[in-house]
Amino acid sequence: MNVFFGFVLKKPLLGLALLSLVTIFFIAQIPDFQLDASSDSLVLEGDENLRYYQSIKKNYGSDDYLVISYQVEGNLLASEQLNHLRKFRQKLIKINQVKSVTTILDVPLFRSPPLSLANLADENISIDNSNADLILANDEFKNSPLYANNLVSKDGKTTAILVVLKDNHKFKKLRENRDKMRIKMADNKLSDDQKLKLKIIEKQVLKNTIVQSELQTQTIAKIRTTISQHSDKARLFLGGLPMITSDIVAYIGSDLIIFSLAVIGLMSLILMIIFKSIRWVIIPIGISIVSALIMTGILAYLGWKVTVISSNFFSLLLVMTLSVIIHLVVRYREIAQLNPDLDSSQLIKDTLLQMFKPCLFTTLTTFVAFGSLLISGIRPVIDFGWMMSIGVTIAFMLSFLAFPMIMSLLSKEKISKHKTELSVTTSLAKFVEKFGNHLLVVLIIFVIGAWFGISKLSVENRFIDFFKKNTEINQGLTLIDKKLGGTIPLEIIFDDLAEDYWFDEDLRDEIHEVHQYLDSLKETGKVLSIDILMQLLTQANNDEKLNGFFLNIIRLQLPESAKKQVLYPYLSEDSRQLRMVVRILETNKELKRSELIDKIKHHISTNLRFKADSFHLNGMFVLYNNMLQSLFESQIKTIAIVFMMIFIMFLFIFKSISLSILALIPNTLPSLFILGIMGLLNISLDLMTITISAIAIGIGVDNAIHYIHRFKDEFKKDRDYIATMYRSHASIGLAMFYTSITVTMGFLILALSNFIPSIYFGVFTAIAMLSALLTNLTLLPKLILMVKPKINL
Structure with missing residues (x-):
């Protein structure tokens, strides 16, 4: 530790320069960062149905085509309307990546006029060929077993325009080779050389996927521009799987930028209100941003794609880094108040020494919580587990490096005293002392309600429910x-x-x-x-x-x-x-x-x-269902394993079976409450909310570790459980309160998103944060007061 303190306190400029170089390197990688909402990311890797689906696509072609709904007020087959449709079709065909466009103009007609078997082969009737009876065609489109409720609506007012995009044959072949080798890999039939070749192919596919995704996004943008130019005589909406995936990426990208900035702005405001000092805003926010940017650069450098499941990693890393920094800041200010004569170096050293163990333990338990996602067997979930496990490690390391270096360069700030006895946390301590038994009864009722809600929980959700009703994509799909x-x-x-x-x-x-x-x-x-x-x-x-x-x-x-x-x-x-x-x-x-x-x-x-x-x-319907069902099953396994691993971690940290059990009980409740609320409100688990339990557990146990660690320190003073509770609430309780409120408000920003899974993720994660705070400041101390576990001094 002396070597560490000698470096960060005596050579802070050198340390910050090295950190800056590392940060610049990873920020330089960010242009290669990519989002992925392709059908590949919405299916279960290794799924037997996926293999079959890929073989079927070779025989019948892909279902990745665009559909434009063309709705009119009058007669769809009026000459003026048909001319408008021809011009629109011509503009679509001229778009470089459009392979073909199918409309009512060019499809073969069989009853306009009716064809007998004798002339079926000789006649090729269509509106384009000018040999169709338009009156009969109108009737055929509305009643034909082929075209009714497919190409044309039953009321004859709406038609579909099918737009097929060009294939990149080299890319297609490369993906086919990758898929074949993945199957062999799953069956352990690849040699070492073939495994190396597969890695090379995976990288090539990754690079080509970026190019193809950008090309598809540009093509869809051009189609939308063409649609806007031809909306004078028809109501036009774009649909189809390529559009859905493109729009999901757009929403995720927008949320990633806009809401990350909003979270930063709101957290800055809250920190200013709490600490009333620009120093305690810039330092925590700055370190948090750097942490999230470094992780983004690492993802880009490693070629990891962010999917719908992992799309909120940036906001999560911001708040998790901020959580560590706030604990350091609060402890720094407490020590400064209690020891006003301490010099700056000693103040920083004492802060780090006192907070190192609890912050290390909370990082390890959070690492375990996210690491549990690695057993899910679902590639996007596994990647999310790795991202956040690496991310919380970076957050911890950066916090304990950057905070002391920056503070060493700043003059010691005079900390004004604050009255903790009037704080919210002290009120909670009084509540626990006076109404603790009532609290237990209320919580038991809540748990019963939560279990009832969980019994109604499902993963049945619809693509259309991912988007607000006023969005173009929802209206088009409808x-x-x-x-x-x-x-x-x-x-x-x-x-x-x-x-x-x-x-x-x-x-x-x-x-x-x-x-x-x-x-x-x-x-x-x-x-x-x-x-x-x-x-x-x-x-x-x-x-x-x-x-x-x-x-x-x-x-x-x-x-x-x-x-x-x-x-x-x-x-x-x-x-x-x-x-x-x-x-x-x-x-x-x-x-x-x-x-x-x-x-x-x-x-x-x-x-x-x-x-x-x-x-x-088979088809995307089955593949997406398999993904959701697997997510649901893996979530149950994940929660059980998380609690088991965290209990083992608690035994190691607290060296007490009773304390470990007491710490675990309150931290089961946030997950139960969230899942129960979703079940009671009939809100299905989706690709994003499925991970909330792991997040709630990971952050909830952080509060328990900080609280018990401080409780043990305070208990040494007089061995009085109630007095110790009050002191713990007035010290570490404040840090927990500040952190949780800041994090909660940050996540609530996501409620303004147009992407419904992001809204649910933000709201329910915020509820989980508040639940974790309240249970660890009420139920946990009540259990300690009841059991009075032996505390090793």
């Missing part, structure tokens, strides 16, 4: 959902049936039954399958079903434009698969993903007699 057959796709793949389908009439009837069943569900919008082609051919054959012989003849004669719409997406000769695409209604408030998936599986296998292993439910 319009597409209600008018154009739903948004998020669910795919059902039937194996080894493609060839038999043409010859087996019973099989065609069974597929029709599946189609009709899916169409009847209240959670589903448009259902698309090979059965659509059968319905169109039956209409063309005077409503009589075709036998296998004629079906084989007709399918070969279909024009290519028709095959692209009704054959290729739903039947693959190469893979021998039949495919159904069911679009799910995200606006359905009763939507429960897991229940819907299980219900469909059960009905198809039990009621419709398909073997359970002959079909697969």
